[in-house]
Amino acid sequence: MKFIHTSDLQIGKAFGTFEPETAHLLQDARQAVVRTLGEAAVRLGASAVLIAGDLYEKQQMSQATLVRAIENMRAFPSVQWHLMPGNHDHYREDGLWGRLARMALPANIRLHLRPGAAPLSQDGDAPIFLLPAPLPFRSSVDDLSAYMDKEATPEGAIRIGIAHGSIQGFGSDGEASNYLSPRRAEDAGLSYLALGDWHRQMKINERCYYSGTPEPDQFKLPPGAGTSLCNGGSALLVEVISARMIPMVMPVPTGRYQWHRVEKTLTEDAQVELLEQDVRALDPNLGRIVLDLRVTGALSLAGRRRFEERMLGGVGAALRGLRFDEAGLVLDPTEQDLEEIDRGGFVRVAAERLKTLATDSANPMQAQLAGLALKRLYIEHLRVGGRP
Secondary structure, three states: OOEEEOOOOEOOOOOOOOOOOHHHHHHHHHHHHHHHHHHHHHHOOOOOOEEEEOOOOOOOOOHHHHHHHHHHHHOOOOEEEEOOOOOOOOOOOOOOOHHHOOOOOOOOOEEEEOOOEEEOOOOOOEEEEEEEOOOOOOOOOOOOOOOHHHHOOOOEEEEEEEOOEEEEEOOOOOOOOOOOOHHHHHHHOOOOHHOOOOOOEEEEEEEEEEOOOOOOOOOOOOOOOOOOOOOOEEEEEEEOOOOOOOEEEEEEEEOEEEEEEEEEEOOOHHHHHHHHHHHHHOOOOHHEEEEEEEEEEEOOOOHHHHEEEEEEHHHHOOEEEEEEEEEEEEEOOOHHHHHHHOOHHHHHHHHHHHHHOOOOOEOOOHHHHHHHHHHHHHHHHHHHHOOO
16 A cells, blocks of 8 residues: 555644734645645555644634635545544544534545544555544543554454554653554554654654654754754655565655744844845745744844845845744944944934943843834934935
């Protein structure tokens, strides 16, 4: 059997920390990735797509959001879609999955709402069974995959498990509290165990993988990352030849956007241009980039103005989304900066006082406000003086 393994689409996620226009595009990408998965399955000859939980972001989904994903799956009748509740969209009778179950679902969509071996279409000589472990609650203290060890299937059958939670021994990484045994594939005689919940793609062992989210949604770098690219944006193509053979597993790119986190310390104004070059080098099409920019250090007033023009107003406008943390970037006005404001008089006195307050580390709140006031004073005097 050849199939696509994915999870954590979290369709309906709000992205409230971004501007409304950007949030809408990020939401649309999560719906559109369903078609991307279907296209990948057809192109690669996969007969099914297994979604290991969290198809939706929450229980309270609008009917339009709910149905659009189903309609995108309907568009690929040669692909069987196997859907299972996760922690965000856990199963309850009067909830989201009950609404789906009451709909006239197309024949190529199967809901797996209860544990137990579910026979799949037989692609080769051996019968194939899917063993789902759907979550009936957002959080469970039990290992819901434990039943797989004793679940009976015919001799020689290919057994494929699908579960949503955190492997014990790896730590939850703050993402889940539904723990799973790392020995489950071995103990239950599974040819493959498809896991969801961790948004990064990860191999646990030769028969057990986290697919990661097919469309990135978090600014979390992989452990020991030597890159600014956050994990996510791909699924897994899995081919199971027989019950005993190790499956062949290959990443499949699926993401519309790339999420990056860039951290820089600026100590000279000239470094603003270098930072701009680094960001532009992320991708020739900056419209594909969602960036978390964390800048520390100190800039003069002129350097800060250049930073805002080039990074926030220039390259920042070309990005699909930008989250900027300036808490660690302080102002260090030069004498030239202050002379640009005024060479003498009460305005210069005010500027000198604001400079002192802006560099007072003992009162960070006051320092931040003073820095904003000083920056505003600088810009306004350049404007009044006819400077661009």
